[in-house]
Amino acid sequence: MTHGAFETTHAAARDRYDRMAYRRAGRSGLDLPALSLGLWQKFGTDYAYETQREIILHAFDLGITHFDNADRYGPPHRAAQQVFGRVLARDLAPYRDELVLSTKAGNPIGPSPYLRGGSRKSLLNSLDHSLRDLGTDYVDVFYHHRADPSTPLEETASALADAVRQGKALYAGVSNYTPEQAHAIAELLRVQRVPLLVHQPRYSVFDRTPELSGLLDTAAADGFGLVVYSPLAQGLLTDKYLQGIPAGARAENSAFLSPDAIDAVYRERAAALNALAQGRGQSLAQLALQWVLRRPEVTSALIGASSTWQLDHNVKALDFPPLTDDELKLIDEHGVHGTGLNR
Numbered sequence: 001m002t003h004g005a006f007e008t009t010h011a012a013a014r015d016r017y018d019r020m021a022y023r024r025a026g027r028s029g030l031d032l033p034a035l036s037l038g039l040w041q042k043f044g045t046d047y048a049y050e051t052q053r054e055i056i057l058h059a060f061d062l063g064i065t066h067f068d069n070a071d072r073y074g075p076p077h078r079a080a081q082q083v084f085g086r087v088l089a090r091d092l093a094p095y096r097d098e099l100v101l102s103t104k105a106g107n108p109i110g111p112s113p114y115l116r117g118g119s120r121k122s123l124l125n126s127l128d129h130s131l132r133d134l135g136t137d138y139v140d141v142f143y144h145h146r147a148d149p150s151t152p153l154e155e156t157a158s159a160l161a162d163a164v165r166q167g168k169a170l171y172a173g174v175s176n177y178t179p180e181q182a183h184a185i186a187e188l189l190r191v192q193r194v195p196l197l198v199h200q201p202r203y204s205v206f207d208r209t210p211e212l213s214g215l216l217d218t219a220a221a222d223g224f225g226l227v228v229y230s231p232l233a234q235g236l237l238t239d240k241y242l243q244g245i246p247a248g249a250r251a252e253n254s255a256f257l258s259p260d261a262i263d264a265v266y267r268e269r270a271a272a273l274n275a276l277a278q279g280r281g282q283s284l285a286q287l288a289l290q291w292v293l294r295r296p297e298v299t300s301a302l303i304g305a306s307s308t309w310q311l312d313h314n315v316k317a318l319d320f321p322p323l324t325d326d327e328l329k330l331i332d333e334h335g336v337h338g339t340g341l342n343r
């Protein structure tokens with residue numbers, strides 16, 4: 001079929017904006033979907049392209065306009081964004097204006113000193129490469145992936161600001177920064193008139209670090225949004241591991257989620273949270289997503305998915321009534337910080 005000047009094999013769902021909620025990123029003008037899709041795991045050359053394509057297109061049909069990538073994602077590195085680039089060229093090109101594409105640089109992707117860190121050289125080289133992978137002239141958000149204390153923060157900030165000035169990114173972000181580091185780079189970027197749009201930390205019922213460290217407060221004060229990753233603790237906050245490790249699950253096949261995380265203590269806590277969710281007529285995954293989104297500092301919950309079923313199921317989290325104070329207390333009791341975390 002044709003859509004404007006483009007040939008495409010995909011016609012996006014006409015009702016794609018009806019069910020999704022959109023939330024403002026900090027004090028910017030940009031809205032992000034309450035749920036965003038990341039391509040960290042199960043995207044790349046190890047998995048069937050058609051399945052990955054189907055998941056990306058289904059997400060867009062559900063109103064998930066924001067897709068998160070990084071130069072590292074694969075395997076091998078860069079493969080996830082090359083997959084996204086293929087889907088963009090074949091199916092989503094007519095919809096580029098409706099997409100918020102993010103990429104990141106700075107986590108090591110090779111032995112060269114220019115394939116890591118926060119230097120101008122590393123960041124801008126990586127961004128150029130990512131634009132080629134994705135087949136797009138610009139990304140919407142360019143993140144520094146991880147703070148690099150060996151590089152002056154001024155250099156990192158000016159590289160992010162220049163990426164925006166050069167039109168290669170519309171907004172700047174950081175990830176895995178402490179509140180102090182985030183505040184410092186927000187100040188530097190403010191001076192450069194390229195405000196920090198978003199910060200990407202890990203946050204879930206089992207990882208309360210953004211609350212404990214004060215990052216939520218810093219985000220509110222400095223006016224950046226939080227795009228929180230692993231809100232399902234990589235699947236631990238779903239019912240999938242209550243009876244063991246199912247075939248094909250991440251705890252079976254990923255270096256990032258050890259089967260050792262699925263121990264008796266974890267199972268007891270997850271079972272109690274699951275019972276609480278069932279009492280609300282929802283699943284543990286849906287409760288866990290609602291829990292991170294209860295905070296106004298959180299712009300979007302950044303999920304992964306290995307099937308379209310998971311996407312459909314997780315988007316339904318947005319349909320349930322808010323968690324009550326009593327339910328939040330029970331979640332605090334059973335959702336103990338640190339459960340199942342390996343770092």
Ligand SMILES: NC(=O)c1ccc[n+]([C@@H]2O[C@H](COP(=O)([O-])OP(=O)(O)OC[C@H]3O[C@@H](n4cnc5c(N)ncnc54)[C@H](OP(=O)(O)O)[C@@H]3O)[C@@H](O)[C@H]2O)c1
Pocket residue numbers: 037038039040041042068069145175176200228229230231232233234235236238239240248249250251285302303304305306310311313314
């Ligand atoms: N900035 C950073 O340093 C950083 C670090 C990590 C992640 N991220 C970003 O955050 C994104 C999401 O991270 P994540 O994948 O760890 O998030 P997550 O949402 O906590 O975990 C997603 C995984 O949980 C399982 N799952 C999802 N929905 C399910 C359901 N309803 N029932 C049962 N299982 C379900 C799937 O794993 P199975 O394979 O087991 O089906 C899925 O891949 C990444 O793709 C990446 O974009 C960023």
